[in-house]
Structure formats: structure tokens, C-alpha cells
Amino acid sequence: MKIAIGGMKKNEMENEVKKAAPEIDTIITTDIMAVQMLKNGSVDYYFGACESGGGAAIAILIGMLGYSKCCTVAKNGQTAKKEDIEKFIAEGKVAFGMAHNTIENTIPILIDALKQKT
Numbered sequence: 001m002k003i004a005i006g007g008m009k010k011n012e013m014e015n016e017v018k019k020a021a022p023e024i025d026t027i028i029t030t031d032i033m034a035v036q037m038l039k040n041g042s043v044d045y046y047f048g049a050c051e052s053g054g055g056a057a058i059a060i061l062i063g064m065l066g067y068s069k070c071c072t073v074a075k076n077g078q079t080a081k082k083e084d085i086e087k088f089i090a091e092g093k094v095a096f097g098m099a100h101n102t103i104e105n106t107i108p109i110l111i112d113a114l115k116q117k118t
Contacts, residue, residue, distance in 0.1 A: 001114065002027065004034035007048035007057045008100040016107035017047070021115060031060040038065065038094055045114065047107070049100040052076050057097030070095040073110060074102035085113045 002025040005013045010028045017026050027043065037043040038061075048057035054072035062070045071088045074080040076099040088096070098106045 001025070001045070002043045004029050004037050004043040004046045005048070006031045006034050006046065007050050007097075009049050009103060012100075013047055013049060013103050013107060016103055017111060020108045020111040024111070031058075032064075034095075035061055035064040038069075044094065046095040047110070048095070048097050049103055050097070051099065053078075053097050053099035053102065055097075057099075058095050061095040065095060069093060070097070072097045074098040074106040076101060078102065080106040080109045082109050082113060085110055086116075089113055089117050 003017060005026055005028050014026045014028060017024055031048060034046045038046060046061060050056035053075040058070045069092065071093045073085055073096050080102065096110060
């Protein structure tokens, strides 16, 4: 599995991915480059963070991939829910937005759900 990481606190997101699953390849990039990588298959997923979790974290990806491929897994002040994330994955979502202040709690849940899919 390979994950592109963009938005705010990219290094923190990458560190949380590596803590949850050291075997996962990550690449820190821009949102526009992540779209290209998702389209050409060089990455499997995108994680992005911003203040709200649903704006700048995934706005470009929604515009370029379509809403059917993108979702917000944790908004500002919320906790990610495993059952919601599993539903998003089952629906074919590949770009996941989150509020930057939820990264530490959201990434492990998201990684666990993605690993269960494969």
C-alpha cells in the first residue's frame, strides 16, 4: 500500500502512518500531484489535513477526482469512527480528509480499516 500525504502537518501525518504500519510506503506531496498519482496508480490513497477536515484537505481532490472518491473522516472537534471509515472504504473512497487536530487519533483507525480491506 502506498499513501500520498498533503495539506497541513504532512510530517505529523507521515509519522502517524509509520507508527501504525511501518510497512506502508508514504510520499509527501501536493494535492494536485496526489490526484495525478491516484489516477496513474502510483499511490493507492491520499490523506490530507486542514483546519476543518473538509475544505482545503480534500477540495482539489473532490474537484479533480469527484466527490464519489473523497470523504472527510474527522472534522474539527470530532473523533473518527471506525464504522464510518469502513463504510467510506467499501464505497470506494480513496482520498481522506481530516482536521489537523485529529491526526493522532484518526490515522491509526484509518490505517487499520485500510489494512483490513486488503
